Amino acid sequence: MEKATIRDIDVAGKKVLVRVDYNVPMENGAITDDTRIRATIPTLRHLLANGAAVILASHLGRPKGAPVPEFSLAPAAKRLAELLGQEVAFASDCVGPVPEAMARDLKPGQVLLLENLRFHKEEEKNGPDFARSLAALADVLVNDAFGVSHRAHASVEGVTRYLPAVAGLLMEKEIDFLSRAVTSPAHPYVAIIGGAKVSDKIGVISNLLTKVDTLIIGGGMANTFIAAQGYATGKSLVEEDKLELAKSLLADAKARGVRLLLPGDVVVADRFAADAAAKVVSIDAIPEGWMALDIGPASSQTFAQALADAKLIVWNGPMGVFEMDAFAQGTEAVAKAVAASAATSIVGGGDSVAAIEKMGVQSKISHISTGGGASLEFLEGKVLPGIAAIRDK
Ligand code: ADP
Numbered sequence: 001m002e003k004a005t006i007r008d009i010d011v012a013g014k015k016v017l018v019r020v021d022y023n024v025p026m027e028n029g030a031i032t033d034d035t036r037i038r039a040t041i042p043t044l045r046h047l048l049a050n051g052a053a054v055i056l057a058s059h060l061g062r063p064k065g066a067p068v069p070e071f072s073l074a075p076a077a078k079r080l081a082e083l084l085g086q087e088v089a090f091a092s093d094c095v096g097p098v099p100e101a102m103a104r105d106l107k108p109g110q111v112l113l114l115e116n117l118r119f120h121k122e123e124e125k126n127g128p129d130f131a132r133s134l135a136a137l138a139d140v141l142v143n144d145a146f147g148v149s150h151r152a153h154a155s156v157e158g159v160t161r162y163l164p165a166v167a168g169l170l171m172e173k174e175i176d177f178l179s180r181a182v183t184s185p186a187h188p189y190v191a192i193i194g195g196a197k198v199s200d201k202i203g204v205i206s207n208l209l210t211k212v213d214t215l216i217i218g219g220g221m222a223n224t225f226i227a228a229q230g231y232a233t234g235k236s237l238v239e240e241d242k243l244e245l246a247k248s249l250l251a252d253a254k255a256r257g258v259r260l261l262l263p264g265d266v267v268v269a270d271r272f273a274a275d276a277a278a279k280v281v282s283i284d285a286i287p288e289g290w291m292a293l294d295i296g297p298a299s300s301q302t303f304a305q306a307l308a309d310a311k312l313i314v315w316n317g318p319m320g321v322f323e324m325d326a327f328a329q330g331t332e333a334v335a336k337a338v339a340a341s342a343a344t345s346i347v348g349g350g351d352s353v354a355a356i357e358k359m360g361v362q363s364k365i366s367h368i369s370t371g372g373g374a375s376l377e378f379l380e381g382k383v384l385p386g387i388a389a390i391r392d393k
């Protein structure tokens, strides 16, 4: 079922509450990366051009349900005003008399940003009174915050009991790309899963095994699969309690005829440090006391080859400790292979997206998801409460 978007409704003269994700990195009250604010501009321009009065709501950081000055969204209002080239009013709270009066007086074409939703514990608890107070500010909800839509929070789920909800343009793009991977993937479909731990990504791996032609596993989690095959892994990150699971996933891949690629060589280090002694070894020769922190060059080449003729690529999780240059080669090689491929490419996960940016290949990726956990849950085939709450077309 296709979801209704801001293009499907008439917003002229309406008060439109837009749930955005302005959870931007800040240092000493200054925004250090405004990507998330920029990303919402197309949705906001569409609404403003069509005569809506726009009320924006977001969370920032983890203030744990009480006002914390360092998590104020006031700097985001300032930045948004610069990006839009127009005034952005700021309400010192997201519910109650202050935003109510400001929302009431807001004219078509004007913008109001509400203070951090998570200054109220009812946001994450999905409190009905809080949701109703938010809903009272507007006529319709636009959800453009994919990254929190796997949570049934008041501003993405509760509020839709009182207001009709449609998708913003960012949300539309997320649903469009991610559902291609879930419902009608092009083949060959190659998924690359990496990152720290198997336990974070069991659900997605199981689900991908029912859909992909090739599954590439790298990063810290590959060590658990390497150990499951009986190799010594030294001091590598291995989840002992997931060895049986790794074995069953390997068996499942085999039974389904999925080609599962694990690293055949790794870069090992004598300690977890950027300046550690490091060398490339085959997975059957990981020295005692050393740890695998990256995939080796032969693995990089094998993985890149497997990506070359893909029609659809999904990538979540770096191939190594890419934050340290000595262990970034595997992630870099995969990033370049994904970028060079003619496939539709989808990258999700906070660290994977950071890696893509570090390698400077963002523009060569079809879709960079704005939601780590949300994109994983979507790829697992789960119904995301915030998306389920958006009305169907
Ligand atoms: P994402 O945010 O893209 O979903 P994860 O959070 O699952 O990715 O994993 C990213 C982290 O995994 C990075 O901080 C990286 O340093 C770490 N990592 C990758 N490979 C290894 C490894 N071999 N050993 C330890 N940590 C690793």
Ligand code: MG
Residues within 6 Å of the ligand: 349, 350, 351
């Ligand atoms: Mg991460």
